[in-house]
Amino acid sequence: MCRQIDQAIACRGLLHHRVGHGWTSKAMGIPYACAPAKMAPSKEQRLLLAQVNGVRDFWEEIPSNTNLCYSNPMAQCAFIKGVTEYAANHPEVDYLHVWLADEYNNVCECHSCRSTSLTDQYISLLNEIDSALVQSGISTHIVLLLYQELLWPPVRQKLVHPERFTLMFAPISRTFNRSYSCRGPIPNLMPYRRNQIVLPHTLEENIAFLEAWKAGYDTDSFVYDYPLGRAHYGDLGYHHIARIISSDIKELSSLKLNGYISCQELRAALPNAFPNYVMGRTLWNKNLSFEILEEEYYSALYGSDWSTVKEYLLKLSSLTSCDYFNGIGPRYNPEQAARYKEVEFLSGEFHLYIKQRLDTAEPFRKIFFSLLDYHTEYCILITKALEAQAAGRVSEVPELWNTFMNFIRMHEPEFQPYLDVYRVLEVGTKYTGFSLDIER
Ligand SMILES: [Zn+2]
Structure with a gap:
């Protein structure tokens, strides 16, 4: 199916995005993502893993949810190699997503990692990946994720070639009772505390992170949003969430976001598929009135x-x-x-x-x-x-x-x-x- 999708994307000249989480498990030598490990990490693997509460182990048994000890040079090399080899072998991919482990409050607490922030370590890895791609003459774009710990911008590190990167703002914990259009004054960032972060719920807290990143990088960016990836089950009429989708999409340009990827269930059509219909039509033409789509559908x-x-x-x-x-x-x-x-x-x-x-x-x-x-x-x-x-x-x-x-x-x-x-x-x-x- 993936090969058929690749051909259909190429045929239509669409931008081809691929991957996401999974690079950490690849660096451990575990090729699959999202599934529990079949056995405990080997002695060699353990050295690569984040140390949390004094132990280096798979996070809740799932390698792709496990962070690496990003200050360990062996872990860095394995991570960078995984991404650069993939980019070299997949020229059909325009936008390669390089995300760290999923889940949060599971980053390394070793002495060396504690001396910096996760986002600074992430930026260092991305600069190394960029440098390797420059040397190989590979122009693949890299998608940089603003999510969980990575919502906090870097303190010391800076992207050497920001033009290779697109920011992806992923406000997974946001409220869906309101749309971006209803946002109030934007507060200061909440402080970062290693492995004790609380995910932001309000729109304003979430947008504060986006604005903090944007202050450092006025680069291409888009939102990776979740109306149909959990929240929709709470709206039994599917009318409210459809209206939020319409309103959010119309608000993208005011947030300086150039696009929208929906992280969602593919089968989201009970009682009907109105939310997805609104999303598709409005992304194509943001001037479409919600009421017209409502009557049409x-x-x-x-x-x-x-x-x-x-x-x-x-x-x-x-x-x-x-x-x-x-x-x-x-x-x-x-x-x-x-x-x-x-x-x-x-x-x-x-x-x-x-x-x-x-x-x-x-x-x-x-x-x-x-x-x-x-x-x-x-x-x-x-x-x-x-x-x-x-x-x-x-x-x-x-x-x-x-x-x-x-x-x-x-x-x-x-x-x-x-x-x-x-x-x-x-x-x-x-x-x-x-x-x-x-x-x-
Ligand atoms: Zn560490």
Whole structure:
């Protein structure tokens, strides 16, 4: 599939971006990324790894989430070699992404690494990579990541050839309850504390980091954003998140960002794919009005019923919260609990309406109404669990969440193209506060 995609990119003259995390595990001699290690690190590998809490080991068993001891010359060489060899062997790649390990608060605490900052070490590595590419006559662009610890700009180091680099601002912990267009005054940067950082939630805190980098590098840059990579599960109407996407994209130029990559689930279409539709259309033409896209999309899917469906989904959006599902804010939230209760009631009512429409819908519209039909049941079950949690009735939560999990697992064969069952359950357990499985 990758080769087919490469050909399609080349055929259309698109900019080819590739890679991301994984260079740290490659430097350890482990070619795969994101999976747990099959065995403990060897003695030689251990020397390359970050020392955290006195030990050099894989971070939670995952090599690609493990940082290196970036002051160790052997680790530096292995990292630089991995990137430069890849660039030489892949001239089809225009933009090579060079990111460090994923996860945060897992950087090396050895004496040598402590004498500098992670971002300074990162800039040194990038300068070495740049120098090796210059010597080999390779013009591949390098994407430099502003993410987690790397949100803090370098203190001592500077890029020798900033023109080779594009900044990628990745505000993974940002709120999605508001758009960049609603930002207030930008605060000072929060202080950096090794392995004790707290990720910024507000737009203003996040943008402060972007502006601090931009002050040093007025270079090409874009955002790597996450509306459809977790937060969307919290918006049960998919209308709010679509509006945030539209508004954010229109705001890019005011943030001096030249583009947008969406870090997202590929299957994000329950109750419909309106957020992705808005993203695609608005990235192509940022002057498109959200309301025009709304009418265009909803009327194409639902025919003469479109405004009734839209009003219902709009209401669901106003009652649910991207941030609550994404783990931002207190878990006990009685006001939000009351809103979840209302969703349960509205979805029950709408279920009857949709059942009637399903019988009379034109054949090509049946799928859109059957998605709405399924979505009403999905909403009822997920909001029962969310409502119990937000209301503080913790003893009821495991059974309710379990019922929801079983329901979407059972229906996965029918709705697999529209809902990523694995991902919504992962977010629910890693961020929202639910447990994956309970004893039956
Ligand atoms: Zn170190």
